[in-house]
Amino acid sequence: MTAYPPDRHDFSRSAPVRLWEDGFAPDPHRYYDALRAQGPIGWAELAPGVPAYVITDRRAALDVMHDTRTFSHDPRGWEETVPPDSPVLGMMRWRPNALFSDGAAHLRYRTTLIDVFDLVEPHDLRGRVHRAVRLLAGRIGPRGEADLVADFSRPLMALVLNDLFGLPDSQSDRLNEGLGKMMEGGAQAVEGETQFAQYVLELVAAKAERPGDDLPSRLLAHPAELTCEEVTWQVFLTLGAGYEPTANLLSNTLSRILGNPLYYSTLTNGARPVMDAVVEVLHHETPLANYGTYYAREPVAIHGVWLREAVPIVVSYGALGQFAERYVTGGRSPKDASHLSWGAGSHACPVKQHVLLLVTEAIERLTQWLPDLDPVLPRERLAWRPGPFHRSLSALPVRFSPRSPASPADPSGVRT
Ligand code: HEM
DSSP states (O other): OOOOOOBBOOOSSSEEEETSTTTTTTTTTHHHHHHHHHHHTTEEEEEEEEEEEOOHHHHHHHHHTTTTTTTEEHHHHTTTOOOOOTTTHHHHSSSSSSSOOHHHHHHHHHHHHHOOOOOOHHHHHHHHHHHHHHHHHHHGGGGGGETIIIIIIHHHHHEEEEEEEEOOGGGGGHHHHHHHHHHHSTTHHHHHHHHHHHHHHHHHHHHSSSSSHHHHHHHHTTTTTTHHHHHHHHHHHHHHHHHHHHHHHHHOOOOOOOHHHHHHHHHHTTTHHHHHHHHHHHHHHSOOOOEEEEEEEEEETTEEEEBBTOOOOOEHHHHHHHHHHHHHHTSSSTTTTOOOOTTTGGGSSSTHHHHHHHHHHHHHHHHSSTTOOEEEGGGGGOOOOOOSOOOBBSOOEEEOOOOOOOSSTTOOOOOO
């Protein structure tokens, strides 16, 4: 048994901050404050009876993310300690993919993914995004009202990803449903994971039989010679890692823009780039709020805390951004105040440039098609979906002048 020196804080008997509670989604900052009150690393629960260390300090986060000798991304030791029906397993259980691997296996998967995503040229991605926006704007335009989460951000991501992964638009609802349930980590998480897995299995089997000009076919053909099963797991990862967080980044950014009339009018005038709003979201409402998950290879003390093995160490990108917000507002130097929303170190998000292009293009294009979007609710009355991992709007209702767009509206149009 490991002896824990008395000068180090050992959380095992402290009351955890319950990130699974109903109160977390409407007011995450209260929970981050409680975690921060415990020091750079706090003690939380991701689900009832599933404890985790949560890092709320930038230096401590980087120390963990950059130290692959001390910290692993492989959850299998932890998995043995949780009930097989735990709702967080859908998001956290081991699979042979880049995210849950270390060392040579990680390098092989990650390099292959980067190679195939690098073949997606910016102008090609832009074209796919424009096509999807046109389709959705054509669908909602005549109605004069819409929920930008259900009618725009989520279907847009399903359309763009299905397009990149070589599936027809008609399949996008299945993707939406399975992933949504899994990400909430609630009672339907297991069902969602099963639906999503079935979707991916069918997709890769179809591409193995009849390759096309799409991401799964390129993964199958890559000289790294991933097996069909390995490709299936990389597709499972990239669709999951891509769909929900990007849809949420899109909705959260739209809500910030629409919630601020001055911002929105300058935006449609072209004076303030959409990218500014995206960066604001990455600081203040980052979509992957608590999901950089590491495991100590053996008990280790950092920043005054003992971290046991087989207990998740979660980097709270949400809490880190909140700290940045206060730090800057307090008038002090912002030198340490930038967000870490793409992660850091060897597992950092490999496609952040693609994502930034996708989100900014989608918003710019939407506001050209429908230039007078008007939020139905003030921002403080918007509801957020439950779950410890994400920051995800339930709905973003808007009104606008009904339009049957044959072409985008005059881009100089501003809100009246
Ligand atoms: C099409 C969209 C996206 C795709 C395909 C994608 C893909 C990936 C992949 C494959 C990884 C694992 C890399 C590795 O382990 O080596 C990853 C990690 C990560 N991604 Fe993305 N991602 C997307 C969007 C986003 C968005 C919108 C965010 C948040 C703003 C995000 C944040 C992250 C973070 C924080 C990690 C590291 C997680 C960790 O350390 O455990 N990603 N992403």
